[in-house]
Amino acid sequence: MQRHIILSGFMGSGKSTVGRILSRRLSLPFHDVDDVIEKQTGMKIMDIFSQHSEAYFRELETRVLRDILATPPSVIATGGGTLMEPENLTLSKQQGVLFYLSASAKTLHERVRHSQHRPLVKKHSSLEAFARLLEARIPFYKKCDYIIDADNMSPDEVATYIQEILTP
Numbered sequence: 001m002q003r004h005i006i007l008s009g010f011m012g013s014g015k016s017t018v019g020r021i022l023s024r025r026l027s028l029p030f031h032d033v034d035d036v037i038e039k040q041t042g043m044k045i046m047d048i049f050s051q052h053s054e055a056y057f058r059e060l061e062t063r064v065l066r067d068i069l070a071t072p073p074s075v076i077a078t079g080g081g082t083l084m085e086p087e088n089l090t091l092s093k094q095q096g097v098l099f100y101l102s103a104s105a106k107t108l109h110e111r112v113r114h115s116q117h118r119p120l121v122k123k124h125s126s127l128e129a130f131a132r133l134l135e136a137r138i139p140f141y142k143k144c145d146y147i148i149d150a151d152n153m154s155p156d157e158v159a160t161y162i163q164e165i166l167t168p
């Protein structure tokens, strides 16, 4: 593998879960943008949003992504909003192959609605608000190289599907 494998998609789409499986199966390093931000700042994402701001978080996100992309090929789980920043999308496309893990608002909402560590779930807590945020982001996610309809797939199945795309 010469390039990074980069997973994108909305909150709850399985980027972190599938990324971990893939990295293990492919014996590649795994980087989770959200985890790296928390490790580097010593702060939880919830606290970064509340004690600083979303804009501050986005700056950290861009910097962390850029650093990860400069490392040897790996599996990268982005955050749900990472690719909304044009610079992040451009750089990711240059350095890796991008997969959009797609699922319906209902499925995604079901998976994360009780989450205590996702500030944007708290902010968009109803299914309607959650779905509106997803809809606004879909045009950005669709810029990925591959779109995977992961609504009815287990994380293991999604990982297998990605492996099949990578090595037909």
Ligand SMILES: Nc1ncnc2c1ncn2[C@@H]1O[C@H](COP(=O)(O)OP(=O)(O)OP(=O)(O)O)[C@@H](O)[C@H]1O
Pocket: 009, 010, 011, 012, 013, 014, 015, 016, 017, 018, 034, 077, 078, 079, 080, 111, 112, 118, 150, 153, 154, 155, 158
């Ligand atoms: N394909 C799937 N089928 C069923 N459950 C899933 C699937 N993918 C993820 N999940 C579950 O959904 C929850 C969220 O998954 P995960 O943390 O991997 O999402 P994420 O895309 O990394 O979200 P975020 O953008 O907030 O970091 C977890 O409880 C996980 O087990």
Ligand SMILES: O=C(O)C1=C[C@@H](O)[C@@H](O)[C@H](O)C1
Pocket: 010, 011, 034, 045, 078, 079, 080, 081, 082, 117, 118, 119, 120
């Ligand atoms: O969808 C988003 O904008 C986010 C998703 C998470 O991965 C985190 O990056 C953070 O909670 C913001």
Ligand SMILES: [Mg+2]
Pocket: 015, 016, 017, 032, 034, 077, 078, 079
């Ligand atoms: Mg994640």
